[in-house]
Amino acid sequence: MNVHGKPTRTIWLHPENPAIVQIIDQRALPHAWVIEDLLTAEQVATAILEMHVRGAGLIGATAGFGMYLAAREAARSDNSAASIHAAGQRLKSTRPTAVNLAWAVDRQESAMASASSPGELVSIALSTALEIAEEDAASCRSIGGHGLALIAELSRSKGGAPVQILTHCNAGWLAFVDYGSATAPIYAAHDQGIPLHVWVDETRPRSQGAKLTAWELGQHGVPHTVIADNTGGHLMQHGLVDLVIVGTDRTTRTGDVANKIGTYLKALAAHDNGIPFYVALPSSSFDWKMRDGLKEIPIEERGSEEVKYADGMADGRHLEVLVAPADSPAANFGFDVTPARLVTGLITERGICSATEPGITALFPDKA
Amino acid sequence: MNVHGKPTRTIWLHPENPAIVQIIDQRALPHAWVIEDLLTAEQVATAILEMHVRGAGLIGATAGFGMYLAAREAARSDNSAASIHAAGQRLKSTRPTAVNLAWAVDRQESAMASASSPGELVSIALSTALEIAEEDAASCRSIGGHGLALIAELSRSKGGAPVQILTHCNAGWLAFVDYGSATAPIYAAHDQGIPLHVWVDETRPRSQGAKLTAWELGQHGVPHTVIADNTGGHLMQHGLVDLVIVGTDRTTRTGDVANKIGTYLKALAAHDNGIPFYVALPSSSFDWKMRDGLKEIPIEERGSEEVKYADGMADGRHLEVLVAPADSPAANFGFDVTPARLVTGLITERGICSATEPGITALFPDKA
Numbered sequence: 165m166n167v168h169g170k171p172t173r174t175i176w177l178h179p180e181n182p183a184i185v186q187i188i189d190q191r192a193l194p195h196a197w198v199i200e201d202l203l204t205a206e207q208v209a210t211a212i213l214e215m216h217v218r219g220a221g222l223i224g225a226t227a228g229f230g231m232y233l234a235a236r237e238a239a240r241s242d243n244s245a246a247s248i249h250a251a252g253q254r255l256k257s258t259r260p261t262a263v264n265l266a267w268a269v270d271r272q273e274s275a276m277a278s279a280s281s282p283g284e285l286v287s288i289a290l291s292t293a294l295e296i297a298e299e300d301a302a303s304c305r306s307i308g309g310h311g312l313a314l315i316a317e318l319s320r321s322k323g324g325a326p327v328q329i330l331t332h333c334n335a336g337w338l339a340f341v342d343y344g345s346a347t348a349p350i351y352a353a354h355d356q357g358i359p360l361h362v363w364v365d366e367t368r369p370r371s372q373g374a375k376l377t378a379w380e381l382g383q384h385g386v387p388h389t390v391i392a393d394n395t396g397g398h399l400m401q402h403g404l405v406d407l408v409i410v411g412t413d414r415t416t417r418t419g420d421v422a423n424k425i426g427t428y429l430k431a432l433a434a435h436d437n438g439i440p441f442y443v444a445l446p447s448s449s450f451d452w453k454m455r456d457g458l459k460e461i462p463i464e465e466r467g468s469e470e471v472k473y474a475d476g477m478a479d480g481r482h483l484e485v486l487v488a489p490a491d492s493p494a495a496n497f498g499f500d501v502t503p504a505r506l507v508t509g510l511i512t513e514r515g516i517c518s519a520t521e522p523g524i525t526a527l528f529p530d531k532a
Numbered sequence: 533m534n535v536h537g538k539p540t541r542t543i544w545l546h547p548e549n550p551a552i553v554q555i556i557d558q559r560a561l562p563h564a565w566v567i568e569d570l571l572t573a574e575q576v577a578t579a580i581l582e583m584h585v586r587g588a589g590l591i592g593a594t595a596g597f598g599m600y601l602a603a604r605e606a607a608r609s610d611n612s613a614a615s616i617h618a619a620g621q622r623l624k625s626t627r628p629t630a631v632n633l634a635w636a637v638d639r640q641e642s643a644m645a646s647a648s649s650p651g652e653l654v655s656i657a658l659s660t661a662l663e664i665a666e667e668d669a670a671s672c673r674s675i676g677g678h679g680l681a682l683i684a685e686l687s688r689s690k691g692g693a694p695v696q697i698l699t700h701c702n703a704g705w706l707a708f709v710d711y712g713s714a715t716a717p718i719y720a721a722h723d724q725g726i727p728l729h730v731w732v733d734e735t736r737p738r739s740q741g742a743k744l745t746a747w748e749l750g751q752h753g754v755p756h757t758v759i760a761d762n763t764g765g766h767l768m769q770h771g772l773v774d775l776v777i778v779g780t781d782r783t784t785r786t787g788d789v790a791n792k793i794g795t796y797l798k799a800l801a802a803h804d805n806g807i808p809f810y811v812a813l814p815s816s817s818f819d820w821k822m823r824d825g826l827k828e829i830p831i832e833e834r835g836s837e838e839v840k841y842a843d844g845m846a847d848g849r850h851l852e853v854l855v856a857p858a859d860s861p862a863a864n865f866g867f868d869v870t871p872a873r874l875v876t877g878l879i880t881e882r883g884i885c886s887a888t889e890p891g892i893t894a895l896f897p898d899k900a
Binding site: 363371379392393394399402432458463485490491493495496497500 | 831
């Protein structure tokens with residue numbers, strides 16, 4: 165997607181020095197554009213742990229590059245396999261629930277196992293890191309192509325009036341290497357000249373919608389409006405939403421969707437108002453072992469300070485302000501589960517299917 | 533309710549000087565406890581306009597005291613009726629949609645019309661102001677008594693385990709003269725020793741839940757936890773909510789409920805999970821002329837800066853921080869309408885009824 169008018173990814177190799185991996189420090193968004201140089205696997209681990217980067221696809225790609233930096237370090241030492249394995253374990257420990265992270269580390273370790281020289285080790289690690297990133301971008305691009313058809317159809321049925329799309333949290337370009345999942349159909353439709361407008365849920369307590377989704381849509385020139393998380397139901401009651409698209413952190417083989425807390429409330433409102441509710445996901449986000457999302461998907465509880473405080477800019481400084489009484493407790497559940505019955509369909513890199521086991525396994529027959 | 537351990541109302545006459553009306557400047561809550569002296573009707577108008585006080589019941593009571601101060605001023609001048617009427621018009625102009633405000637002003641003007649001397653004018657205005665405040669408190673106390681029965685029954689069915697209640701925004705003590713509407717049954721049950729716990733929706737964008745409801749529950753010693761507005765659905769899915777009680781800004785004669793934006797989403801989740809959803813209201817909040825809340829109730833749109841900014845304390849200062857991109861638009865709808873079909877019942881000062889025209893008019897037969 166475009167940033168400051170130029171096509172940009174969320175992670176890349178330094179154009180003049182392949183020993184440096186560059187990322188966007190997303191903690192500074194939307195208030196500042198900070199590019200960070202990563203020179204060691206440990207710096208990569210810190211960047212993931214402290215959420216300079218976040219989002220399933222981008223965490224996986226960043227871990228892939230982290231293993232490449234580990235290979236470079238190992239190639240200069242005398243204990244390659246052990247130090248690479250240690251780096252992988254360290255990377256895996258940073259966000260233990262991120263499926264793509266462990267997957268990227270394991271893929272790198274398997275690939276590097278065939279190296280017969282330090283030079284080959286580094287070369288394999290680099291090409292694997294680039295492959296992981298390319299595959300992530302390609303998968304999101306495919307999701308965009310399939311979802312585009314939905315938006316184009318709505319545009320036709322509205323006689324070309326702007327298609328009104330609501331999204332929650334950031335399942336955007338910033339969460340992947342490019343395009344995003346929920347945003348991929350939006351960018352694809354916008355780039356084809358289909359008029360559309362996006363309602364961006366603020367997404368308290370971390371406000372990823374206001375901070376990240378609004379910013380990336382704005383950079384790419386997509387018309388959008390930030391709203392409080394309380395607002396979507398009212399908009400749907402009044403015909404101001406044609407389509408909901410969200411991402412997912414984990415979706416069961418039966419179509420139950422774990423996503424950022426509050427997604428379930430929007431799914432209920434969409435259902436109550438007859439508005440299509442789609443979930444966009446690369447197939448790596450399916451949990452093929454699970455059948456009952458509400459019972460089986462563990463829900464992360466985070467610190468109460470995220471609820472009691474809000475952070476943003478004041479007087480040119482990035483500050484946290486205390487909103488609630490200092491001595492009131494707060495609870496902070498990170499995700500909720502939207503039952504498959506409320507999901508109109510899943511937009512995957514292989515196409516769109518119903519949120520049912522037969523629908524999903526028809527697209528992914530090897531998982532049937 | 534108690535503040536700093538002492539029974540306190542939200543508006544009162546200065547204990548040593550009846551020419552002074554005292555209020556809590558609610559803008560400073562929960563971070564500071566500021567009592568403000570009001571000496572003139574114009575100071576009262578400013579306090580209402582700039583939301584030092586807010587909430588239907590409290591706005592009405594404050595306007596009543598404002599007219600008392602206007603009467604004191606008029607009694608010292610030579611043009612009583614005209615200056616009192618002008619003060620009333622000024623008070624009415626501050627929050628034009630607040631039904632109780634115009635009602636309190638008109639009631640004072642009618643009462644004062646019978647005065648035959650400046651002394652009698654002031655005396656009538658004072659007793660009328662005190663009556664309006666007493667009636668508001670009495671009405672809320674009755675709501676508490678009726679709602680208490682619901683909580684007591686849930687407590688019995690749970691074998692005395694804490695009854696889990698979710699509320700949205702502030703329909704609390706701070707919005708009335710005492711007790712509140714949605715909070716009245718909670719305070720009544722707590723004061724009877726029934727174990728309970730309140731989930732307090734933050735209520736973005738103005739965060740009245742985090743700032744006001746959490747504060748007043750804490751002052752009265754009621755166990756509570758602040759949550760992001762996104763959280764209620766997840767809690768209900770997991771059996772962590774036994775009852776929802778909210779207030780209302782306007783309810784139609786057919787039981788459609790306008791309340792703070794986001795109420796509808798919680799009603800949907802309660803319905804989806806078989807959890808009782810009650811609305812507590814003094815009968816002054818019924819709009820007896822309206823039958824279709826979604827079509828007829830006007831929804832106030834407020835400034836976008838409330839969505840783009842969050843305010844709170846940092847470094848000992850009260851600050852606003854910018855959360856969203858500076859150039860992203862934001863929309864700010866103040867209220868939504870929960871259709872009567874999602875409302876289990878209405879808790880009024882006369883008792884509990886179904887959210888239907890027959891149910892409501894059975895309690896209020898003069899409106900049938």
